[in-house]
Amino acid sequence: MNHYLSLCLLVCIGTHAQNTVVYEEGSIVPKMNLSEIAWMEGHWIGEAFGGITEEIWGPPLGNSMLFSFKLVVDNAVAFYELGHIRQVGETLVFELKHFGSDLKGWEEKEEVQRFKFVKREDNRIYFDGFTFEKISNTEINIYALIEQADEIKEEVKFNYKRQL
Template identity: 30%
Template structure:
């Protein structure tokens, strides 16, 4: 699969919940990849930062994620980002292992995150900003 299938995600997005706000920006480059930087905060306090990449590798896509606290201390091991392979792609949904991106319109998307240990689905609606 080509990175072009994810082109609609490029840009800045925001999700506002009861307590937390998420802002993230996805950029695309000419190296068959995309990257995002996200901040998750509650009122004026940063809870965490997240850096993501989606890369074309051997005919498929790989999503990599690293989390950092508000002092930029990594949550994951030094050389061990979360590595989430592509499961399948549909017209408006891209399924990675545990993460699904759904295009709900030109300026709306939903991210579904399967969390463990209870296999709950966290639903995060975003609007383009």
């Protein structure tokens, strides 16, 4: 089994961390418009998991913002993610799927990881286990609450710089 599979970004239900929050069942999902996170659009490069991370976010179009993620370790792709933030009624949802370097999906064919919008505060957009933070027009942070294979739960910070 690929050891990067253990790095699969899985939201840890019921766990709180410094920069992430979790959706509490039964909570009302607040109103939010896709235009409020349009600042994510662009080509972003950072470092995490011992390698280079790349995220490319498209503009809001068709009630969604499409993204791709790539982790490169030792000059080889470890895994990809493909997903979007989409407008659902008067709120947002963050959805993604993982793929190995051979583009074989990690989730079952019909399975999609979904993360509800929780709140917006200043320069941060909070989803269930993920936080998108605008530092400036050229720098962002994404915080992800992950679960390792040994069930240790931790928050990982991805710091990205915009590529021009």
